[in-house]
Amino acid sequence: xxxxxxxxxxxxxxxxxxxxxxxxxxxxxxxxxxxxxxxxxxxxxxxxxxxxxxxxxxxxxxxxxxxxxxxxxxxxxxxxxxxxxxxxxxxxxxxxxxxxxxxxxxxxxxxxxxxxxxxxxxxxxxxxxxxxxxxxxxxxxxxxxxxxxxxxxxxxxxxxxxxxxxxxxxxxxxxxxxxxxxxxxxxxxxxxxxxxxxxxxxxxxxxxxxxxxxxxxxxxxxxxxxxxxxxxxxxxxxxxxxxxxxxxxxxxxxxxxxxxxxxxxxxxxxxxxxxxxxxxxxxxxxxxxxxxxxxxxxxxxxxxxx
Amino acid sequence: xxxxxxxxxxxxxxxxxxxxxxxxxxxxxxxxxxxxxxxxxxxxxxxxxxxxxxxxxxxxxxxxxxxxxxxxxxxxxxxxxxxxxxxxxxxxxxxxxxxxxxxxxxxxxxxxxxxxxxxxxxxxxxxxxxxxxxxxxxxxxxxxxxxxxxxxxxxxxxxxxxxxxxxxxxxxxxxxxxxxxxxxxxxxxxxxxxxxxxxxxxxxxxxxxxxxxxxxxxxxxxxxxxxxxxxxxxxxxxxxx
Numbered sequence: 001x002x003x004x005x006x007x008x009x010x011x012x013x014x015x016x017x018x019x020x021x022x023x024x025x026x027x028x029x030x031x032x033x034x035x036x037x038x039x040x041x042x043x044x045x046x047x048x049x050x051x052x053x054x055x056x057x058x059x060x061x062x063x064x065x066x067x068x069x070x071x072x073x074x075x076x077x078x079x080x081x082x083x084x085x086x087x088x089x090x091x092x093x094x095x096x097x098x099x100x101x102x103x104x105x106x107x108x109x110x111x112x113x114x115x116x117x118x119x120x121x122x123x124x125x126x127x128x129x130x131x132x133x134x135x136x137x138x139x140x141x142x143x144x145x146x147x148x149x150x151x152x153x154x155x156x157x158x159x160x161x162x163x164x165x166x167x168x169x170x171x172x173x174x175x176x177x178x179x180x181x182x183x184x185x186x187x188x189x190x191x192x193x194x195x196x197x198x199x200x201x202x203x204x205x206x207x208x209x210x211x212x213x214x215x216x217x218x219x220x221x222x223x224x225x226x227x228x229x230x231x232x233x234x235x236x237x238x239x240x241x242x243x244x245x246x247x248x249x250x251x252x253x254x255x256x257x258x259x260x261x262x263x264x265x266x267x268x269x270x271x272x273x274x275x276x277x278x279x280x281x282x283x284x285x286x287x288x289x290x291x292x293x294x295x296x297x298x299x300x301x302x303x304x305x306x
Numbered sequence: 307x308x309x310x311x312x313x314x315x316x317x318x319x320x321x322x323x324x325x326x327x328x329x330x331x332x333x334x335x336x337x338x339x340x341x342x343x344x345x346x347x348x349x350x351x352x353x354x355x356x357x358x359x360x361x362x363x364x365x366x367x368x369x370x371x372x373x374x375x376x377x378x379x380x381x382x383x384x385x386x387x388x389x390x391x392x393x394x395x396x397x398x399x400x401x402x403x404x405x406x407x408x409x410x411x412x413x414x415x416x417x418x419x420x421x422x423x424x425x426x427x428x429x430x431x432x433x434x435x436x437x438x439x440x441x442x443x444x445x446x447x448x449x450x451x452x453x454x455x456x457x458x459x460x461x462x463x464x465x466x467x468x469x470x471x472x473x474x475x476x477x478x479x480x481x482x483x484x485x486x487x488x489x490x491x492x493x494x495x496x497x498x499x500x501x502x503x504x505x506x507x508x509x510x511x512x513x514x515x516x517x518x519x520x521x522x523x524x525x526x527x528x529x530x531x532x533x534x535x536x537x538x539x540x541x542x543x544x545x546x547x
Contacts, residue, residue, distance in 0.1 A: 035410045047411040047431075145389075147530045163408050163416065165340070170408070170418065177423045179526060193528040277414055277427040280447050284389035284531075299531035304387045306348060306402050306544040 037166030037182065041205040042239060044162040044169075044246065050276040051246050051268035053157035060097035068093035069140075069157050069222065071264035078116050078262035081125070081223045084108025087133075093157075104138025107223040113262065121226055121257045128224045136294035140222035145283035145298040147194035149218025150211050150233045151250045153178060154266040161278040169200060169207065175281025180209050187213070192229055194218055207237040220252060228256030244270045336409065337457045339489065342526065343496045343518035344404035348543040350474035352396065355499070355513040366478055366507035373476035386470065390422040390531035392446035394470025395463055395485055396500045398424060399516045402541040404524050407496075415452060415459060420526045420536075428452040428461050440465030444481060461487040472502070480506030494520045 036045060044051070054068045068091045073079030083089035087106035095102035107125045108114050117125065132138045142148045142156060153176065161172040169180040180200040190197035190213025197213035214231045235250040246268045253261035289295040354360055362370060376382025385391045392398070403420040413431035418424075428450045434440075435449050443449075444467035452461040468481045483504035490497055498516045502508065527536060538544045 045411050047413045049411075145531075147528065163410060165408065165410060172425060175423070177418065177425070181525065191527070194530055195528050274413075274432070277429065278416065278425045279427065280392045280425060280445055282391045282446065284385070284391055298389060300389055301387055301531050304384075304545075305535060306350075306538060306541075 035166070036164035038164045038207075039202050039205050041243075042202065042207060042237070043164070044237070044239075045164045048272050048274045048276050050159040050161050050271050050273070052159055052271050053154070053266070053268050054093065055269050055271075056093065056097075062094065062098060065091070065093040065097045067267075069155050071151070071155070071221065071266055074263040074265065078260055079113055080221055080262060080264045081107045081113045081117075081225050082111065084111060084114075104132045105140075105223050106132050107225070116259050116262060117225070118257055118259065124226050125223060131294070137296060138293075139295055141219055141224065141296070142222070144296040145287060146296070147218060148176060149194055149214060149220065149227075150178070150196060150198075150231075151235070151248075151252060151264065151266070152219060152221055153195065154248055154250075155222055159271065159276065160268055161276065169209075172278035175283055180207075186210070192216075196231070196233070205238060209235040209237065211235070226257065227252075227254045230254050230256045240267075246270070336454050337459070337491070338409065339407050339415070339459060339491060339496065340409045342404055342406045342521050342524050344521045344524060345400070345402055345516065345518050345541055348400060348402040348538075348541050350543075352400065352473040352475075352477060352514050355515050360472075360477060360502075361509045361512055362507060363505075363509040366509075369478035369507060370476065373471065373478055377476050382476075384471070384474070384476075386422075387474075391469065392422065392424050394446045394466065394472075395426075395448055395450075396502070396514060396516075397471060397473055398426070398447065399498055399500065399514075400473060402538050402544050403529070403536070404521060404526060405518075406526050418526060420529050422531065423529055426450065428459070434462065434464060444468075446470055448483075448485070455488075458488050458490040461485075461489065463487070478507050479504050482506055491520075496520065 036043060038044070057064050071080045073082065083106060089105050090098070090100055090103045092102050094100070106129050109117070109122055109125060114122070142152070148155070153173065156174050158174045163170040166182065168182055171178040178195045178198060180198040182200050184199055186197055186199055192213060192215040194215060194217070196211040198209050198211040200207055200209040211233045214227070214229055216227065216229045219225055220227050231252070231254040233250055233252050235248055237246060237248050239245065240247050247265060248268070249263065249265045251261050251263045252258070284298045287298055352360065373382055377384060386393045386397065393401070398419060401419055401421045405417055405419040408416040408418065413429070415428040415430060417426040417428070424447070426447050430452050432451065434451045440449060444465055446467055446469060448463040449465040450461050450463040452459055454460070462484065464484045466479065466481055466483050470479070471477055472479050483502065485503065486501045488499045496518045499513055501511055501513050503511050529535060
């Protein structure tokens, strides 16, 4: 309940902050980008700028609310796993705006994205769907404090902060961080990790990020769609809408999990506030399974390493 | 009583920071501390500058004994290690994992620690939040504001929560603790000398010193609470090495 209240407070703040962001701020920004190594039209890290995954519309709007914490499907071609007509998903924002009860996610395994899943992935999602329909384990991996992997990293509706240097781009999103190493090739044998090894380059005004070297412990979405260590994600970050929207368009391929590559996008909105800075994050506190509904335990260390 | 004392400290602190801000803006380009750093040694017990034990007062001694007994019998959990909540200051300074300092964007210096991907932002362009704000929004790592004093980054931190230890042995602190760090490059090393001001627990102010090698050959890696992480055998004092 506390998380919901906090989220609503944040949304109210985001609306106000979003209104402050106007053409004047953008005009000033073009002359600034010291030490970032970024093209002038892709300065994502000006002082006070952060990128909100969601800004509530003035009037209830299902199409917008639906993307509160989900990927948008591509105009054509295969997209991400989604809900289906049998079990429409109502996230907290849909529930708030439409005045309906929120639900947990049940993946549609019969649409094109569902049919793109290799049998073991499909079976994993069938088991997960059954759990959710019994009221168990419906929260996303992220809500249980686990590292999210890519592209699920982008799903959080909160504020993303970005630091750009000539060596790297660092993404900060509610206690999680990713490093994108610029203008270097992939390592010969990247150590498997939650966010993989990301290398990037600026292609005109677009940051192109290529990531491999994942472990196989994350999910690619909040439906808990698994993947293998063959996962390969390409993300393209660019500014649209006059610089007010950061579009992250990505393509996912994993011959161990999907028949064909699929794509999605996640847009974030520029918000400007001098107090916007990355901050500390405590996920584990007050995140017990209070209602005994089989939630995944939060990550817990055994013996300390030092 | 506590509120009055915090407000009083906050006022003098705010005035001091306003003066520093003016001085800083006239000083020209800031020194460059950006880069990746890695401690060469680790101690679970914080080492006091000048030797000896931290100068605990009677309340501090009682709290320390209570914490140590609790850690031993399991009634107190070291959550920074168990479920990876932030370490707090100064414990995070003792990390045996590398960390990275960023000086962009303007107006902040960002410390990004590999361990539990903790983020510490030193606000360079604003004064310390009001005493009231510090009371209602306490943080594990507190609220930090900084300014340059020659080649040294001076960081003042207040507004801590009461959920952290000062070191891995369970050394206590009160939520009125304030710290001042003086951080500078010395050759290819980074030095951080921290002064602890915590009359609730300590009879007088005291200092600790942390030194790190500059290691721009190292990339900060992912860190998840239940994982095995990078090889720490190059860090003297880490258990098992």
